[in-house]
Amino acid sequence: MKAKSIKGKSPEEISAALTESMTDGFKPTLALVFISVKQDIASMMSIFDRKNIKIFGATSSGEISGADISHEAISVLLMDMNPANFHILIDDYTDSDVVEVSKAMTNHAMTIFQRPSFLLCNSIEKPQDIGIGEKIIKSISEVAGKEVTIWGGGAGDDLMFKETYVFNNATLTNKGILMLVLNEDKVWVKGRAASGMKPMGTEKVISKSEGSWITEIDSQPAADLVMKYMGESLTEEDFRDFNLKNIFLKLMREDGSSIIRATMGFNMDTKGITISGSIKPGDKFRFTLLPDFDVLTEVSENAKQFQETEMPEAEALVMFSCIGRIDAFGPMTSEELQGIQSVYKVPMAGFFSYGEYGRATGGSNEFHNMTCCWVALKEKT
Amino acid sequence: MNPTHQKILDFIEANAGLSEEDKATFLKMVKEADKALTIAEFKLDRTEKVKRTTAILLEETIEELEQKRAAIEQTNEALSKSLEELKAAQAQLIQAEKMASLGELTAGIAHEIQNPLNFVNNFSEVSRELLEEMIEELDMGNPEEVKEIAGNVISNLEKILHHGKRADGIVKGMLMHSRTNKGEKEATDINALVDEYLRLAFHGLRAKDKSFNAKLELDFDDSIGSIEIVPQDIGRVILNLINNAFYAVSEKKKNNSADYAPTVLVSTKKSGDQIHISVQDNGDGISSAITDKIFQPFFTTKPTGEGTGLGLSLSYDIVKAHGGTLRFETQTGKGTSFNIELPINKQ
Numbered sequence: 001m002k003a004k005s006i007k008g009k010s011p012e013e014i015s016a017a018l019t020e021s022m023t024d025g026f027k028p029t030l031a032l033v034f035i036s037v038k039q040d041i042a043s044m045m046s047i048f049d050r051k052n053i054k055i056f057g058a059t060s061s062g063e064i065s066g067a068d069i070s071h072e073a074i075s076v077l078l079m080d081m082n083p084a085n086f087h088i089l090i091d092d093y094t095d096s097d098v099v100e101v102s103k104a105m106t107n108h109a110m111t112i113f114q115r116p117s118f119l120l121c122n123s124i125e126k127p128q129d130i131g132i133g134e135k136i137i138k139s140i141s142e143v144a145g146k147e148v149t150i151w152g153g154g155a156g157d158d159l160m161f162k163e164t165y166v167f168n169n170a171t172l173t174n175k176g177i178l179m180l181v182l183n184e185d186k187v188w189v190k191g192r193a194a195s196g197m198k199p200m201g202t203e204k205v206i207s208k209s210e211g212s213w214i215t216e217i218d219s220q221p222a223a224d225l226v227m228k229y230m231g232e233s234l235t236e237e238d239f240r241d242f243n244l245k246n247i248f249l250k251l252m253r254e255d256g257s258s259i260i261r262a263t264m265g266f267n268m269d270t271k272g273i274t275i276s277g278s279i280k281p282g283d284k285f286r287f288t289l290l291p292d293f294d295v296l297t298e299v300s301e302n303a304k305q306f307q308e309t310e311m312p313e314a315e316a317l318v319m320f321s322c323i324g325r326i327d328a329f330g331p332m333t334s335e336e337l338q339g340i341q342s343v344y345k346v347p348m349a350g351f352f353s354y355g356e357y358g359r360a361t362g363g364s365n366e367f368h369n370m371t372c373c374w375v376a377l378k379e380k381t
Numbered sequence: 382m383n384p385t386h387q388k389i390l391d392f393i394e395a396n397a398g399l400s401e402e403d404k405a406t407f408l409k410m411v412k413e414a415d416k417a418l419t420i421a422e423f424k425l426d427r428t429e430k431v432k433r434t435t436a437i438l439l440e441e442t443i444e445e446l447e448q449k450r451a452a453i454e455q456t457n458e459a460l461s462k463s464l465e466e467l468k469a470a471q472a473q474l475i476q477a478e479k480m481a482s483l484g485e486l487t488a489g490i491a492h493e494i495q496n497p498l499n500f501v502n503n504f505s506e507v508s509r510e511l512l513e514e515m516i517e518e519l520d521m522g523n524p525e526e527v528k529e530i531a532g533n534v535i536s537n538l539e540k541i542l543h544h545g546k547r548a549d550g551i552v553k554g555m556l557m558h559s560r561t562n563k564g565e566k567e568a569t570d571i572n573a574l575v576d577e578y579l580r581l582a583f584h585g586l587r588a589k590d591k592s593f594n595a596k597l598e599l600d601f602d603d604s605i606g607s608i609e610i611v612p613q614d615i616g617r618v619i620l621n622l623i624n625n626a627f628y629a630v631s632e633k634k635k636n637n638s639a640d641y642a643p644t645v646l647v648s649t650k651k652s653g654d655q656i657h658i659s660v661q662d663n664g665d666g667i668s669s670a671i672t673d674k675i676f677q678p679f680f681t682t683k684p685t686g687e688g689t690g691l692g693l694s695l696s697y698d699i700v701k702a703h704g705g706t707l708r709f710e711t712q713t714g715k716g717t718s719f720n721i722e723l724p725i726n727k728q
Contacts, residue, residue: 201438202445229437287438289431293424330423331416 001379002026003079003316005347007065011043014074018047021078028078030086032119032180032318033057033167034064034351036072037157041165041172044074049169053078054088056180057167058121060351061156061323067338069326069352072158077349079316081379085186087112089179090168098132101177102139109181110144117189118144119180119318119375120152120357123173127161127264130154131212131277133355133367136177141365149184150365151191151375153320153353161264164354182377190311191375193358193368194299196291197260199250201229206283212264213272214279221271226263229287248324248370249275249285260288262324262355262369276355276369290328299372300339306376307343314376317341319350321372326352328370340374350374386415474678478691492584493551497544504537504544511537568607569615571656572649575601578616579647582623586631595630600648608656608725614699615723618707621692622660622719623647628683629664629717654725661718667711675709 004026006017022028031048035041037059048055063075089108093101109116122136133154140150155164166178182189204225208216217225226247247263264274319337326333341348358373359365382390393399393407511530518526579597586593623645630643646661667675674680676697681690700707705723 200435202442228441229434287434289434290427328427330427331419332423 001079001081001315001377003077003347003377004028005065005075005077005349007063007068007070007073007075007349009070009073011040011047011074014044014076015047018051018076018078026078026080028053028080029083030054030056030079030081030180032077032079032349033074034060034076034349035074036060036063037160037163037165038072039074041167045167045169045172054083054086055167055169056088056119056121056178058153058155058178058351059123059157059165061159061354062326062352064319064321064337064348064350064352066348067334067341069334069337075349075351077316077318077347079377081187085183085379087181088168089181090166090171090173090176092171092173092176094173094175098177099135099139102136103143105177105179106140106143109179112181113183113185115184116144116181117149117184117187118152119182119189120150121155121166121178123155123164123166123176123178124354125163125174128212128274130262130264130354131275131367133357134277137357137365137367146364148365149189150357150359151189151318151320151373152357153351153373154355156323156352156354159323186380188311188314188378188380189375190306191358191373192302192306193356193360193366193371193373194295194302195260195360195368195371196295196298197248197250197288197370198291199258199286200289201287203252203284203286206279206281206285209279209281209283210272211274212277212279213267213270213274215270215272222273223266223268223271226266226273248288250288251277251279252284252286257363259366260369260371261285262322277367293329293332296329296332296335296339299336300343303340303343303374311376311378314344314346314378316346316377317344317348317350318375318377319348319372320353320356320358320374321350322356322368322370323352323354324370325372336372340372344376348374382415383418386411386418474691475695478695487585490551490581490585492588493581494548497548497551500544501541501548504541508534508537508541566609566611569610569612570607571605571610571615571658572601572603574612574616575619575647575649575658578620579623582620582627586624586627590631593627593631595627595643595645598644598646600646602648602650605649605651605656608723610703610723611699615703618696618699618721619658619660621696622721625692625719626660626662626664626717629662633664651725656721656723656725658721658723659718661716663716666713666715666717667709668713672711676707 004021006014006021008014008017018028028051031053033044033048033055035044035057041057041059044057045055060075063070063073065075087109089105091101091105109118118140120136120140122133124130124132137150141148155166157164163174165172165174166176167173168178204217206214206217207219208214214222216222230247249261249263250258251261252258259277261275261277261279264276266273317340319340321333321336325336329336337348356368356371356373357365358368358371358375360368360371390408390411393404393411396404399407511534515527515530515534518530576599579599583595583597626645630645634641634643642663644663646659648657648659648661650657650659671680671682676693678694679690680694697707700721700723703723705721707719707721709717709719711717
């Protein structure tokens with residue numbers, strides 16, 4: 001399989017880059033399109049559809065092309081993968097339960113390939129729904145088994161936290177689940193999830209919660225505690241618009257495992273905070289500190305080790321990185337991307353997401369926050 | 382871009398004197414410097430934020446740990462107080478148990494004291510009569526008769542002294558039994574100790590229940606001699622085991638035909654550097670449902686008011702404190718044997 005990554009600031013630039021990429025006889029069959037919500041998505045769909053290229057598309061909060069990061073732009077990974085080895089499924093959960101839709105799609109995937117693996121994106125019509133990724137992952141694992149391969153991320157919207165989209169050649173939806181179903185017998189799909197978040201301070205107990213809203217922590221108003229943690233002395237008015245993306249909790253689960261969850265917003269009337277994912281009274285967590293800068297080197301070292309032990313060669317790389325990593329690493333964010341791409345030296349594209357999907361080392365398939373999930377693809381000969 | 386870097390950049394670009402190659406080199410250097418500065422500023426800013434958050438969390442953690450420490454200290458104080466109260470209650474219970482067993486001994490002691498008292502009374506009476514006879518003989522001027530009578534009186538007084546001392550010994554033993562234990566070991570004749578408590582227990586039970594009778598079998602090893610023990614403590618253990626054995630056979634007797642012969646066998650034996658004391662009965666044995674409970678404090682099979690439930694528990698502790706073991710073997714319907722093993726202390 002041959003792959004090429006192209007990028008542009010408009011559909012026209014992408015169209016030109018696509019044409020240019022095909023001048024050497026390259027005939028892509030599949031395009032992974034990551035695009036800002038501010039771009040003309042319909043035009044993009046039309047460009048690839050006209051050339052009979054299957055689209056796996058999601059809106060983004062920053063686009064990745066190689067080690068380059070762009071904003072409000074478009075990044076595409078083109079592959080000439082054998083069409084028999086992949087299938088794109090998209091469905092809308094507007095009038096249905098997201099769990100049922102996820103299960104039905106997985107069942108469908110299993111009728112296509114005996115051993116399907118999944119690249120997954122989903123969209124949401126309001127920011128509070130970011131946590132549905134947790135349900136989708138669980139549903140796929142329930143149907144396809146815990147060992148199923150899933151990688152992906154929640155679509156973004158340039159940090160506006162309003163609504164996101166996924167699309168294929170014909171459908172664009174803000175309440176959709178998009179699957180690139182790959183035949184695992186024919187395509188290697190392997191990846192890694194890196195975080196680096198460090199828990200800090202004592203264990204806290206959620207004493208009161210409703211849905212994804214935490215209202216009391218250790219019997220104190222949740223918002224007050226988070227303000228204290230942040231060391232901020234903002235007025236209530238300031239807090240209404242305060243961006244919480246820098247605050248992450250490490251949730252301790254009953255089985256001893258833990259997962260990072262992002263805080264999504266304040267409600268100063270109820271003194272509540274909302275997080276991505278489900279929560280219940282009695283759950284325990286610790287506040288976290290952002291990863292050290294040396295995590296950037298570690299990610300690269302891990303990629304080298306991964307290459308040596310699990311996947312010596314790849315033909316394309318797909319990156320799903322949490323939008324929080326831009327805040328964490330600032331101008332060094334591209335170093336993380338560079339560190340991974342430099343190992344395989346193949347085309348890479350991806351986007352900054354609202355939640356990532358994948359398996360951390362030794363763990364189960366999860367809906368993550370604050371991770372960098374990357375996937376290596378290679379068609380088997 | 383940093384404004385100063387931008388000015389340098391503009392200056393280089395506007396400088397016609399530089400070759401294109403030099404320009405490119407300088408421009409690259411300025412851009413690299415600007416990137417390095419941006420990264421340094423970002424790192425500084427993030428480090429400041431992390432420092433602030435870390436300080437808050439540390440402060441909070443220290444505060445929480447201090448609260449936990451204070452709570453643990455309070456709990457510790459409460460536990461220490463409870464421990465003291467428990468120790469005091471335990472001491473009271475031990476003393477209460479001693480007094481309870483003393484009560485059980487009272488009838489036996491009375492019986493044991495009655496014998497020497499009878500001797501004292503009888504010999505006193507006889508001696509008074511002899512002395513009256515001696516006065517008569519003196520009046521009659523029979524010095525030989527007087528000497529003979531005086532000899533008899535002396536003999537009687539020796540017997541009175543002997544039995545007086547016997548009664549004194551019993552009373553002292555009783556006092557020792559009830560006294561708070563000082564834990565001082567002394568050389569003690571085990572066979573004599575076992576024999577004394579066996580008789581006290583037997584007569585005590587007979588005094589309470591005239592119909593009670595049991596065959597007592599003794600099998601003492603005379604080679605034992607004296608060993609270092611706290612006599613009143615080991616005496617309490619023996620008394621407790623014998624009382625239990627008597628209770629077991631008397632209970633069985635109540636429910637069995639005349640063919641049943643209640644028997645208690647008490648034996649001592651020296652084996653290497655160990656002394657074995659065994660108290661065996663042919664009662665009903667101990668039910669398997671309670672065999673793991675009989676050494677627990679306050680566990681008793683006796684009706685309410687009849688047993689403290691501390692006898693075997695304290696016995697176990699006493700034997701253990703002597704470096705020995707207290708075990709039992711039982712067979713339902715056939716009886717029980719309690720076996721004490723004590724090390725011979727040659728100090």
